[in-house]
Amino acid sequence: MVNGRTPSVKDVARSAGVSLGTVSNVMNRPEVVSPSTRERVERAMAELGFVRNESARQLRAGTSRTLAYVMLDGSNPFFHDVAQGIELAAEEADLSLFICNSNGRADREEVHLDRLMQQRVQGILITPVNPEAPHLAEISRRGIPVVIVDRVGVGGAFCSVAVDDVLGGRIAVEHLAEQGHTRVAVVGGPESIGQVRERLEGARQIWAELGLPPDDLIYLPTAALTVAEGRSAGERLAGIPARRRPTAAFCANDLLALGLLQQTIGAGLRVPEELAIVGFDDIEFAAAAAVPLTSVRQPRQELGRAAAQLVLDEATNPDHHHHQQPLFVPELVARASTVVRSRAY
Amino acid sequence: MVNGRTPSVKDVARSAGVSLGTVSNVMNRPEVVSPSTRERVERAMAELGFVRNESARQLRAGTSRTLAYVMLDGSNPFFHDVAQGIELAAEEADLSLFICNSNGRADREEVHLDRLMQQRVQGILITPVNPEAPHLAEISRRGIPVVIVDRVGVGGAFCSVAVDDVLGGRIAVEHLAEQGHTRVAVVGGPESIGQVRERLEGARQIWAELGLPPDDLIYLPTAALTVAEGRSAGERLAGIPARRRPTAAFCANDLLALGLLQQTIGAGLRVPEELAIVGFDDIEFAAAAAVPLTSVRQPRQELGRAAAQLVLDEATNPDHHHHQQPLFVPELVARASTVVRSRAY
DNA sequence: CACGCCGTATGAAACATTTCAACGATCGTT
DNA sequence: AACGATCGTTGAAATGTTTCATACGGCGTG
CATH class of the missing domain: 1.10.260.40 (lambda repressor-like DNA-binding domains)
Known part of the structure; x- marks a missing residue:
């Protein structure tokens, strides 16, 4: 000084x-x-x-005091809630949390992982672009604990923390069926995203089990999970002649659902009377939409917290740690976008 | 290996x-x-x-390869957009970005700053809980560049990047006045938040300049800038007898506005016919609300990018760097929540 | 009184890298 | 043939900690 x-x-x-x-x-x-x-x-x-x-401390002591989370989509509040959960756990363990954002791009993800290795972080939490990512296995082999968040790791090579997306898709569509809908749109994509695949898969499963005709479950693909894509899907939906138009839509996440909601309302459809809508994630803005959105809730913070605990366990006793893949159970939160006679929020 | x-x-x-x-x-x-x-x-x-x-590289070379951003409220998408802008600039300079979140708590902020100092980060961007924070001066004196984001630094001791909040308040309320409103609510708080103070100040200024009676600009204080607080303000607003009720509301940020929008629509008020609403920030969800929200746009990413450039300039030539406080000009984005005859989005 | 013990304090080694002065070799020039 | 200059490589020093074996001094015990 x-x-x-x-x-x-x-x-x-x-x-x-x-x-x-x-x-x-x-x-x-x-x-x-x-x-x-x-x-x-x-x-x-x-x-x-x-x-x-x-730096000097870490160099000599050999141990770093930070965790890292590589998130998949920084513009989706869902991931920030997950990050918040991780941060809470990290704070308790007196660690810093390094947050990176791959924005769905494998190359960005790779440079982030590279840097994190160089920093010798104590553990890496990641919602990967591709959960089979060979990098991850390599990193784990090097002794840095890796846990996969919001996806199930393949082959039990890592810990992972996720919700049962198939089940989530099932309860969403089951809910719609209970409300009497017999022609339902499922909107989401691209199918390269595992979460999307499984949620849609769940929807198809329950639809078949309920004995409803496959052709009445209409797939509206989207190019991404964004509000803008939701709007575009909404246009297509509103364009269908009323007698053939689905009376309900299940969206693969809330951003899509919010876009769809806005677009269809703008086009003059009444929600939920003419179109019921279910989203997925239950982000804060779902409840705050002008027609509050029914959604499949994931325990967002809890997901992050659990993941952090797993990574810490592996970091502190690497010897007799055994990988686990807890699956959380999603839960339907019914709001005005599907339930006609709703009480005000 | x-x-x-x-x-x-x-x-x-x-x-x-x-x-x-x-x-x-x-x-x-x-x-x-x-x-x-x-x-x-x-x-x-x-x-x-x-x-x-x-660690070893940094110890010997004396120079770190990371910037840090300490944000004020992780649950507000606005700050994530700012962070995104910073990240872009950091990426160009081949630096990593460390993101922390004070959640509005001075004590959290302090532990984050402490850690960042220990890491010897190359520069700190921060939206401080309190812009007079003595820590910041201390850090800056130590030779670590600090730039204040979304607030104007006091006394020219640091660089800062912000928008003209007073002006923002002015154009919001001016817009409402142009639409013929003569009884307007301003909602926001706590006043300890500088952004809130100035936005409301701008509203009062223009109100007076337009020669409108001070009593017809009604202040609805809130305890925080959240959706939930927006709802609560909405309840109070809807509770006012129709003939004395303001016909428009200016909210200190979009989260408040979204909550207010949802609540008042739920209470049966038509927007914008019975209540026009203006928000602030123009976050993505503003446009996606079922009644798309008129808002005062801040150049969110640009703010972050500019801040990063300032911090980098100071970091690379500390000698003949001189602090500057660029003020960005906010811009009104008129949407359906204030304009009766709106075209669909 | 000798002994061992306990509570404190010490100093050197180690951590993995960067930096820099110095060195040897090769080659063109005089 | 001697001399510089140029190019590529080397080895040692330095960075700021932590760790660990060691030293020291006082005290209770046998």
Whole structure:
């Protein structure tokens, strides 16, 4: 602070009249140093404005104090809620959380993973572009714990934390069927996204089990899971002549559902009377839509928290840790977008 | 990779039959090493699965490769858009971005800043809980560039990037007045948040300048800038007898506006016929609301990008860098929530 | 009184990299 | 043939911590 250079332990030691090691002890095992010298050292630190150099600490100690989360889509609030859950767990373990965003691009994901390896982070949580990503296996083999979030890891090579997307699709469509709908649109895509595939799969399963004709479950593909794509699907839907038009739609996530809702209302359809809508994720804005959105709730924060706990377990006792893939159970939250006689929120 | 330990430059050097320094050169100034040995070293790296240890690099080189953004409210998409802008600029400069979230709590902010100092990040972008934060001055004095985002720094001690919130409040209310409204609610709070203070201030200014009676600009305070608080304000608003009820509301941000919109529609008011609504920020969900929301647009990404550029400038030539506080000009985006005869989106 | 023990403090080694002065070899020039 | 210059490579020093074996001094015990 005095002469430009940031002070080091050495400066503190000199100023407090003790040795290097003692200063380190004050920071890392205060109980072994006598109260009087401890106090002297602490005063010196404060005076000099000493700030521990984390790089040096990490280099020597070999252990980093950060977790990382590589998220799939920064514009989807769902992932931020997951991140929030992770952060809570990280905070409890006194770790920092590094948040990256692949935005669905495998190349961005790769450069982020690369950097995280160089940083020697203590563990990596990731919602991968492609859950078979060979990088991940490689990273895990190197001894860095990896847990997959919101997807089930393949072959039990990692821990993963997810909700049962197939089940989610089932309860969504079952709910619509219970409301008497017999012609339903399922909207989502691209099918390269595993979550989409499984949610739609669940929808088809229950539809078949209910004995409804396959042709009355109409697939409206989208190019992405965004509000804009939801609107575009809404246009197509509203364009169908009324007598053949589905009376309900199940969207693969809430962003799509919100876009669809906006578009169809704009086109003059009444929701839910003429078109019932179910989304997926139950993000905060689902409840806040002008016609509050029925949605399949994922325990978003809980997902993140559980994932963080798994990664920490693996990090702290790598020996007798065994991978697990807990599946959370999604839950339907019925709101005005599907239920005609709803009480106000 | 072979025997557990991750390989170091030393291992690579031995395996390639060159010296330590040469390996380093291959990584940092490939042009000085002859193609043949370079290729040999690179092959050795690949074979061993070498991953450079960033801590050691940083310790020796003295320079870190990361920026950090401490955001104010992780549940507000606005800040994520800002972060996205920062990330883009960081990517161009080949830096990583560390994102933290203070959630409006000064104590969380402080622990994050502390950690960032220990990491010796190259620069800190922050939307502070309190822009006078003495920590920030201290950090800046230590030589770590700090730029304040979405607030104007006090006393020119830092760079800052913000929009003119007062102006934003003015154009919002001016727009309402142009639509013929003469009794308007302004909703927002707490006033400890600078952005809120200034937006409301702008509203009052223009109201007075237009010669409208102060009592007809009704202040509805809220405890936070959230959807839930928006709903609660909506309840209060809807509870006012129709003849005394404001015909329009200006909300200090979009989350409030969305909550207000939902609540008042639920209570049976027609928007915009019986109640016009203007928000602030123009987050993506504003356009996607069932009644698309008129809002004061901030150049969200641009804000982040500009901030990142300032911090980088200060980091790269600290000597003849001079602080600046660019103010962006907000822009009204009129949508259906204020304009009766709107075309569909 | 000798001994061992306990609570503290010490100093050197180690961590993985970058940097830099120095060195040897090759080659063109005089 | 001697001399510089150029090019590529080397080895050692330095970065700021933590860790660990060791030293020291005082005290209770046998």
